[in-house]
Amino acid sequence: MPQKYKPIDDSPVIEEFESTPVPERAQKGAKAFWGMYAGEHAAGTEFMIGPLFLLAGVSLQNIFWGLLLGNFLAVLSWRFICAPIATKARLTLYCHLEKIAGKKLVKIYNLANGVLFCFLAGAMITVSATAVGIPFNLEMPAFDAIYPNSASFIMIVVAVGVVISAVAGFGYNAVSRFANIAAPWMVLVFLGCGIVALKQLGVDSWAGLEAIWTESISFAQGGEVKTSMGFLEVVLFAWFCNAAMHVGMSDLSVFRYAKKASSGWATAGGMYVGHYMAWIAAALMLAAQIKLTQSADPVPGPMAFNVVGIAGIICVVVAGWTTANPTIYRAGLAFQAMLPGTSRLSMTLLAGGIATTAAIFPAFAFKLLGFVGLYGTILAPMGAVIFADWYLSKRIGVTPFHAEAIGCGVNKSVLFAWLIPVTISLYFIFAQGVTTWYFVFPAWFACGVLFLVFSRLRGMPQSSVKKGESV
Amino acid sequence: MKNICKWIGLLSIAVIFILPLAFYIEQITLEAMKEGLLISTLVWFGTSVFWIGSKAPKDLAGDPIL
Numbered sequence: 001m002p003q004k005y006k007p008i009d010d011s012p013v014i015e016e017f018e019s020t021p022v023p024e025r026a027q028k029g030a031k032a033f034w035g036m037y038a039g040e041h042a043a044g045t046e047f048m049i050g051p052l053f054l055l056a057g058v059s060l061q062n063i064f065w066g067l068l069l070g071n072f073l074a075v076l077s078w079r080f081i082c083a084p085i086a087t088k089a090r091l092t093l094y095c096h097l098e099k100i101a102g103k104k105l106v107k108i109y110n111l112a113n114g115v116l117f118c119f120l121a122g123a124m125i126t127v128s129a130t131a132v133g134i135p136f137n138l139e140m141p142a143f144d145a146i147y148p149n150s151a152s153f154i155m156i157v158v159a160v161g162v163v164i165s166a167v168a169g170f171g172y173n174a175v176s177r178f179a180n181i182a183a184p185w186m187v188l189v190f191l192g193c194g195i196v197a198l199k200q201l202g203v204d205s206w207a208g209l210e211a212i213w214t215e216s217i218s219f220a221q222g223g224e225v226k227t228s229m230g231f232l233e234v235v236l237f238a239w240f241c242n243a244a245m246h247v248g249m250s251d252l253s254v255f256r257y258a259k260k261a262s263s264g265w266a267t268a269g270g271m272y273v274g275h276y277m278a279w280i281a282a283a284l285m286l287a288a289q290i291k292l293t294q295s296a297d298p299v300p301g302p303m304a305f306n307v308v309g310i311a312g313i314i315c316v317v318v319a320g321w322t323t324a325n326p327t328i329y330r331a332g333l334a335f336q337a338m339l340p341g342t343s344r345l346s347m348t349l350l351a352g353g354i355a356t357t358a359a360i361f362p363a364f365a366f367k368l369l370g371f372v373g374l375y376g377t378i379l380a381p382m383g384a385v386i387f388a389d390w391y392l393s394k395r396i397g398v399t400p401f402h403a404e405a406i407g408c409g410v411n412k413s414v415l416f417a418w419l420i421p422v423t424i425s426l427y428f429i430f431a432q433g434v435t436t437w438y439f440v441f442p443a444w445f446a447c448g449v450l451f452l453v454f455s456r457l458r459g460m461p462q463s464s465v466k467k468g469e470s471v
Numbered sequence: 472m473k474n475i476c477k478w479i480g481l482l483s484i485a486v487i488f489i490l491p492l493a494f495y496i497e498q499i500t501l502e503a504m505k506e507g508l509l510i511s512t513l514v515w516f517g518t519s520v521f522w523i524g525s526k527a528p529k530d531l532a533g534d535p536i537l
Contacts, residue, residue, distance in 0.1 A: 181519045184484060185512065192491035192508065199495045308491070309505030311512045 021090035027259045033266035036254075039183025041274025042190055044127040044300075044320030045120075045368060049241075050282025051298030052369050055143065055220050057227035058234055060213045063280060066231050070238025071271035075264075077239070077246035078255075081383075083264030085390050086255030093252045097382060100389045101414040102403035107337055109382055109418075114334025116375050118351050121327040122358025125164060126365040128320030129157045131301030131313045140299040141362040148360050157359045164321055165352020168328040169345045179322035187273055189308060189315040194281025196307040197288035216287040220296035233435065237369065238275060240440040243376030247444050249383035298366070328352045373436025377425045377443050384448030385414050398455040413454035421446035473522050480518035483511040 053063055089096055098106045130140055133156045141149040148154045167175055203209045218225050229237070245251045246267070255263060285303045290296050292306065300320075304312030332348030339347070358364050364371065393400045403411045425439035487508060494504040 177523075181516065181523045185487065185515050185519075188484060188487045189508070189512075192487065195491040195495050196501075196504070308508050311487075311505065311508035314509075314512060 019095050022256045026257060028257050029259055030263040030266050033258060033263045034269045037267050037270030038187065038273045041270030042183065042187045042278050043274065043323040044124045046190065046274055046278040047127055047282050047300035047304065047316055047319065048123065048298065048365055048368050050279035051286035054216060054283050054286050055296065055298060056229045057217050057221060057225060058229045059227065060210050062231045062234050063283065066234025067238045067276050067279065070235040071275050073239040074242060074246060074271055075268045078251065078267040079264030081387060082246050082249055082251050083255045083258060083261040085386065086252040087258050087261045090256040091252065092256065093250050096252055096386055099401035099404035100385055100411065102409045102411045104409035105411060105415055110334040111338045112378055114331040114351065116378065117327050117331035117334065118354040119358050119364055119371065120375065121324045121331065121355035123365040123368055124320040124324035124327065125157060125161045125355060125359035126362055127300045128317050129160045129359065130299045131304065131316035132156055132160055134301050134305055134313055140297060140302060143297050143366055146361060146363040148362065154360050158356055161352060161356025161359055164324050165328055165349055165356065168325045168352060169348040175322060175325045182318050182322055186315055186319055189311060190278040190281050193304060193307050193312065194277065194284050197281065197284035200288040200307065201284065201291060212291065213287060216290045219290050233437065236437045240376045240437050241372045243380040243440045247383045248380035249386045328355055370436050373440060374429065376440040377436055378422055380440055381418055381421055381443045381447030384444045385417060385451045388448040388452050392452055393455065396452055396456055398452065398459060402455065413451055413458055417447050417450035417454055420450060476518040476521040480515055480522065483514035486511040
């Protein structure tokens with residue numbers, strides 16, 4: 001029977017098909033996915049990511065072409081890696097992974113997910129707080145700030161965090177509905193921000209825009225023009241910033257409702273609206289702010305206020321709020337899965353507390369480019385296990401859905417295939433200071449190969465394994 | 472009522488699209504554009520609650536959106 005989810009507010013009971021394949025009657029055409037992706041990827045973090053490209057000294061050409069290609073690769077990943085499996089298996093990521101990796105290992109993966117969700121939600125709360133602080137003339141933290149710059153900033157972040165956490169705990173469905181309403185409006189406000197910023201820059205040609213862009217980088221970098229991101233880095237960032245969702249297979253949960261795998265093309269709506277138009281618009285907003293106010297701090301609230309006024313403030317608050325909310329909600333669910341017996345409300349509030357604490361430190365928001373790569377490096381490799389299990393396991397004599405077949409809690413082949421490449425990647429990221437998004441694909445690929453190798457090496461006749469035993 | 476709200480809402484969203492373009496081609500001032508955007512925003516939220524998304528979300532699983 002499909003699992004039924006009863007929200008705690010008065011919304012109707014809805015079928016989620018958490019542990020069973022989505023039946024034909026609940027499947028949807030591609031049209032449903034275009035709007036969903038276009039709306040959902042115009043989020044609070046877009047206000048942060050776009051300006052960070054300027055501060056990283058990325059050339060205008062590399063932004064336009066790099067994002068074009070990187071987003072296309074992301075769309076291809078959704079279309080040809082995630083959607084085909086989703087439309088055949090029709091299971092959520094967790095349900096699918098549980099059959100391969102075992103219940104206990106999925107809980108550990110879920111916990112990693114939950115913790116990373118909290119930090120992402122923290123960045124979104126910071127984004128919202130920068131807008132809420134404007135009417136109070138709050139001095140915003142500078143770009144290189146690690147710690148909060150004033151007690152007022154902490155108070156506003158805590159106030160925003162408490163409201164968001166409480167709403168996530170008590171009225172998630174109302175926020176989801178509000179997010180649906182806000183989505184088309186937000187997309188147009190993002191577009192408007194870009195158009196107005198372009199006008200404020202006072203350019204009428206590509207050459208003029210390039211010149212003022214270079215001047216902005218020079219101003220932001222104190223007179224120098226040096227870049228920490230070339231074309232390849234921009235492509236990799238755009239491709240893998242949602243790695244956990246496409247190659248990481250998190251969107252199995254979404255595309256299990258699609259009638260055909262071709263619905264995967266609908267992700268182009270999200271990529272080219274949210275991760276192309278919105279990023280470029282936000283980057284232009286910072287360039288305009290540098291020109292008009294000589295401030296290179298990429299603080300979303302004031303930037304949006306400069307170009308489109310109070311509507312911009314509302315947009316920053318709403319964008320941060322509507323995306324932080326489900327993130328905290330999902331983190332709460334992840335924690336609850338780890339600690340059976342606890343209530344969802346208490347775990348959601350715990351997740352909200354962690355997110356709010358993280359939000360107090362602006363470094364989490366200002367280092368978002370690196371954090372997003374880290375997020376993909378840790379979570380996406382599990383998608384390779386699903387990919388390898390689905391397409392290759394039978395060919396090399398490994399039982400698909402191995403954990404389900406023998407009833408084990410932790411499939412050690414999956415555990416070590418995940419831990420080894422992730423640990424090596426984390427060593428290079430933290431000890432050697434290598435950029436995070438170089439590691440997403442190598443870790444993903446290595447995880448898939450190691451899973452097959454370990455499964456083959458550890459392959460034993462099923463009869464020799466007792467049901468319930470770890471393998 | 473629902474239909475009226477729908478048309479007013481769609482009109483407001485069209486205005487949100489047009490105002491920045493009007494500023495870009497110098498047909499309105501920055502201040503007028505900002506005021507117009509704020510009014511249109513209020514109209515959009517005031518009317519769209521009557522016709523958008525009266526059903527609960529279909530899916531609560533998945534990752535945060537970036």
